Amino acid sequence: MKRRMFLTAASAPPLLAQAGPAGARPVGAQAFDGLGSKLRITAVKVFGVSISRESDRPYVFVKLETNEGLAGWGEATLEGKAGAVMACVEDFREFLIGADPMQVEHHWQSMYVHSFYRAGPVMGSAISGIDQALWDLRGKALGVPVHQVLGGALDSRGVRGYYHARAATRAELEKLRETAVRDGVSCFKTGIPGYYEWIDSHAKVKRAVAHLTMIREALGPDIDIAVDFHAKTSPAVASVLVRELEPLHLLFIEEPCPPENVEAMRRIARRTTTPIATGERLVAHYGVREIIERGVADILQTDINHTGGITALWKIGAMAELGGLSLAPHACEGPIGGIATLHVDSALPNFLVQEICGGVEPGPAEKIWEEWLGFPAMRMVAGRFPLPQKPGLGFELPDEALKRYPFNGTRPMARVFHSDGSVAAW
Amino acid sequence: MPRSPQDELDWLLAESRRARVPLYQWLGGPVRNKVRILTPMQAGTPEELRRLWPLGARAFSVPVAAGGPARRFVSDTVRRLEALRAAGGDAADFVLSCRAQLTPLQASQVARALEGFHLLWMDEPCPVRYTEGLRKLAEETAVPLGFGTAVEEPAAFLGLLRDGLGAVLRPSLPHFGVQMTRKIAALAESYYVAVAPLAGESQAWRNAALQVAGCTANFFIQELAGVPLEDGYIALEARP
Numbered sequence: 012m013k014r015r016m017f018l019t020a021a022s023a024p025p026l027l028a029q030a031g032p033a034g035a036r037p038v039g040a041q042a043f044d045g046l047g048s049k050l051r052i053t054a055v056k057v058f059g060v061s062i063s064r065e066s067d068r069p070y071v072f073v074k075l076e077t078n079e080g081l082a083g084w085g086e087a088t089l090e091g092k093a094g095a096v097m098a099c100v101e102d103f104r105e106f107l108i109g110a111d112p113m114q115v116e117h118h119w120q121s122m123y124v125h126s127f128y129r130a131g132p133v134m135g136s137a138i139s140g141i142d143q144a145l146w147d148l149r150g151k152a153l154g155v156p157v158h159q160v161l162g163g164a165l166d167s168r169g170v171r172g173y174y175h176a177r178a179a180t181r182a183e184l185e186k187l188r189e190t191a192v193r194d195g196v197s198c199f200k201t202g203i204p205g206y207y208e209w210i211d212s213h214a215k216v217k218r219a220v221a222h223l224t225m226i227r228e229a230l231g232p233d234i235d236i237a238v239d240f241h242a243k244t245s246p247a248v249a250s251v252l253v254r255e256l257e258p259l260h261l262l263f264i265e266e267p268c269p270p271e272n273v274e275a276m277r278r279i280a281r282r283t284t285t286p287i288a289t290g291e292r293l294v295a296h297y298g299v300r301e302i303i304e305r306g307v308a309d310i311l312q313t314d315i316n317h318t319g320g321i322t323a324l325w326k327i328g329a330m331a332e333l334g335g336l337s338l339a340p341h342a343c344e345g346p347i348g349g350i351a352t353l354h355v356d357s358a359l360p361n362f363l364v365q366e367i368c369g370g371v372e373p374g375p376a377e378k379i380w381e382e383w384l385g386f387p388a389m390r391m392v393a394g395r396f397p398l399p400q401k402p403g404l405g406f407e408l409p410d411e412a413l414k415r416y417p418f419n420g421t422r423p424m425a426r427v428f429h430s431d432g433s434v435a436a437w
Numbered sequence: 438m439p440r441s442p443q444d445e446l447d448w449l450l451a452e453s454r455r456a457r458v459p460l461y462q463w464l465g466g467p468v469r470n471k472v473r474i475l476t477p478m479q480a481g482t483p484e485e486l487r488r489l490w491p492l493g494a495r496a497f498s499v500p501v502a503a504g505g506p507a508r509r510f511v512s513d514t515v516r517r518l519e520a521l522r523a524a525g526g527d528a529a530d531f532v533l534s535c536r537a538q539l540t541p542l543q544a545s546q547v548a549r550a551l552e553g554f555h556l557l558w559m560d561e562p563c564p565v566r567y568t569e570g571l572r573k574l575a576e577e578t579a580v581p582l583g584f585g586t587a588v589e590e591p592a593a594f595l596g597l598l599r600d601g602l603g604a605v606l607r608p609s610l611p612h613f614g615v616q617m618t619r620k621i622a623a624l625a626e627s628y629y630v631a632v633a634p635l636a637g638e639s640q641a642w643r644n645a646a647l648q649v650a651g652c653t654a655n656f657f658i659q660e661l662a663g664v665p666l667e668d669g670y671i672a673l674e675a676r677p
Contacts, residue, residue: 247605254579255553
C-alpha cells in the first residue's frame with residue numbers, strides 16, 4: 012500500500028471508531044468524521060535517553076505509532092526538567108490516542124488552549140515533541156520531506172549554521188580559524204567570561220571587553236562572531252558592554268538581559284547598533300509578539316523543542332518576517348529537534364543562521380547521533396547543514412538503538428554562585 | 438495599624454531575638470555570606486583613597502565638585518576620577534555622588550565623558566523632578582544611574598523604574614522601614630534593577646542595613662563609613 016493511500020479514503024468509517032473500548036478517540040474528534048484521513052494514533056511512547064550519567068539534559072524523545080505502521084518522532088528535551096516533560100507528554104496521551112495525526116494544527120490548538128494555563132517551558136516542550144512527531148507522520152504519510160509541506164526549501168545548498176567556539180587562548184582561536192576556513196564554516200558563537208552582579212566592577216567589564224576583542228583579532232574580520240550574554244548581565248551591565256563591543260562588528264549579541272522584561276531589553280538594544288537576539292526561552296508565537304511589535308530585538312531564537320514544535324516555530328518565523336526580524340533558532344539538545352528545525356529554517360525567507368551546540372570537531376554526542384540515525388546528523392558540510400530529503404523529518408530510528416542509553420533520571424542544570432555565596436546566573 | 442519605621446524595627450528585632458536568630462534569618466534567610474560596602478569619601482583625593490585602602494575599602498563614593506568654573510566642570514571631574522583610578526588601580530570602583538546638584542545637561546556631558554571609565558553608577562545626578570531631562574540622560578548614556586535618596590513616597594519608585602531612569606535604587610532604610618524597603622527591592626527586581634539602601638547615621642539602622650543586605654537578592658552595595666572591611670566586604674554575622 013502506498014503512503015498516499017492512507018489519505019484517500021476519507022469517506023470510509025474511521026478505523027478505530029468501530030474498535031470498541033480499545034478504540035478510544037479524543038474528545039471532539041467526531042466533528043471531523045468524513046473529513047480526515049484513515050491514519051489513527053495507536054500509541055504514544057516517551058523515551059528518556061541519558062547519553063552520559065551526569066548529563067543535565069537527558070534527551071526526551073516522543074514516538075507516535077499509527078494503525079498503518081507509520082511512526083513519527085519528535086523531541087521534547089527540556090534541560091534540567093526531563094522528568095517533568097516526560098510526565099507532561101503522558102498527560103497529553105488522551106488528546107492523541109485514536110486521533111488523526113494529519114490534523115496537526117487542531118491538535119496543537121487543543122493541547123495548548125485546553126491546557127488552560129498556556130505557555131510555560133514544561134508544557135511548551137511536551138507540545139513541541141508531540142508536534143514534531145505529528146509533522147514527521149504528516150510528511151511520511153504525504154511522501155515528502157517536511158520542508159516541502161512548509162512551502163519548499165529556499166536554498167538547495169542547505170541551511171547555514173554555526174558551531175560554538177571552543178577555544179580560549181589566542182593560539183587555540185587561530186587554530187580554530189584555520190579549521191573553519193578549511194571546512195567552510197563562516198560563523199561561531201562564544202560567551203562572555205565570568206558571572207555578573209547587578210552592577211559590576213571596572214575590572215570585570217574591562218576583562219570581558221579585552222577577551223572579546225582578542226577573539227575578534229584571532230578569528231579575523233571574515234568570520235561572523237555571535238556573543239551570548241546568556242542573560243547573566245543586568246540591563247546596567249549589558250548597556251556598558253554593548254556600547255564598548257560595538258567596534259567588533261558582531262553578528263549579534265544574545266540575551267543581554269533575562270527575557271521577562273521586554274522594556275528592559277529594548278533599552279539595552281537602543282544603546283547599540285549591534286543586532287540583538289533573544290527568544291530561546293520563549294514559548295509559542297504569543298511569547299514573541301511584544302518583542303516584534305515594539306522593535307526590541309533584531310533576531311529571534313525560539314527553540315523548536317520548547318516553543319511548540321514546527322507549528323509554533325513556523326508561525327514565529329512568519330510574524331518575524333512581517334516585523335522585519337530574522338530567525339536564528341536555538342538548538343542545544345538532541346538530534347531530532349535539530350533536524351526538525353532545519354526543515355523550518357529552509358522554508359523561511361528571513362532565516363539567518365542555525366545554532367548547534369557542537370564544536371567544529373565532532374564530540375561524543377555527535378558520534379552517538381550518527382550511530383542512531385545512520386548519518387552525521389547536525390554536522391555541516393561547507394558551512395551548511397544538508398537538508399534531509401527523505402519523507403517526514405527524514406530519518407528512521409529503531410527503538411532498540413536508544414536502549415543502550417537508558418534514562419538516568421533528571422539532573423539539574425549548572426548552579427553557580429558569586430563570591431559572597433549569592434545566586435549567579437550563567 | 439500604622440507604625441513608625443523605628444517601631445517596626447524594634448518589633449522585628451524583638452521577634453528575631455525571641456526566635457534566637459539574626460534579623461536576616463527572620464526576614465527570609467541569608468542569600469549571601471558577606472556584604473559589599475561603599476565607602477563615602479570626603480575630599481575625593483588620591484591621598485584619601487590611599488588612607489582608606491588599607492582599611493579594606495575598594496568601592497568609593499566620590500562627591501562631585503559642582504562649585505568650580507562651568508566650562509571646566511567636565512574635564513575637572515574626569516581628571517579627578519582618573520587620578521583616583523590611578524591611585525587604586527583596576528580593583529578600585531567608584532560611584533560619582535552628585536547629590537542632585539547638576540543640571541540634566543551637565544549630567545549628560547559628564548556621563549558621556551565617563552563612559553569608558555566604568556563608574557559603578559552616577560548617583561542622583563539631578564533632582565528627580567526633571568523627568569524629561571532625566572529620561573533623555575538615561576536613554577543617551579550607558580553609565581548606570583542611581584536614584585532615590587530624595588524619594589519620599591514608595592510608589593514614586595515605580596515611576597522611576599517604568600521610565601527606565603535607574604540602574605540602582607537608593608531607598609532610605611530609616612525613612613521607609615525594613616519591610617517597605619524590601620518591597621521596593623522586590624519591585625526593582627522585576628526590572629532587573631539593584632538596590633543600595635541608605636542606612637542613615639544611627640548605629641541601630643546601620644546594623645539593620647547589613648541584615649537587610651544579607652537577605653535581599655538584588656541588594657548590591659551598602660554605603661557605610663568607618664567600618665573595617667576585608668577586600669571591600671563585611672562578613673554577615675551569625676549571632677542574633
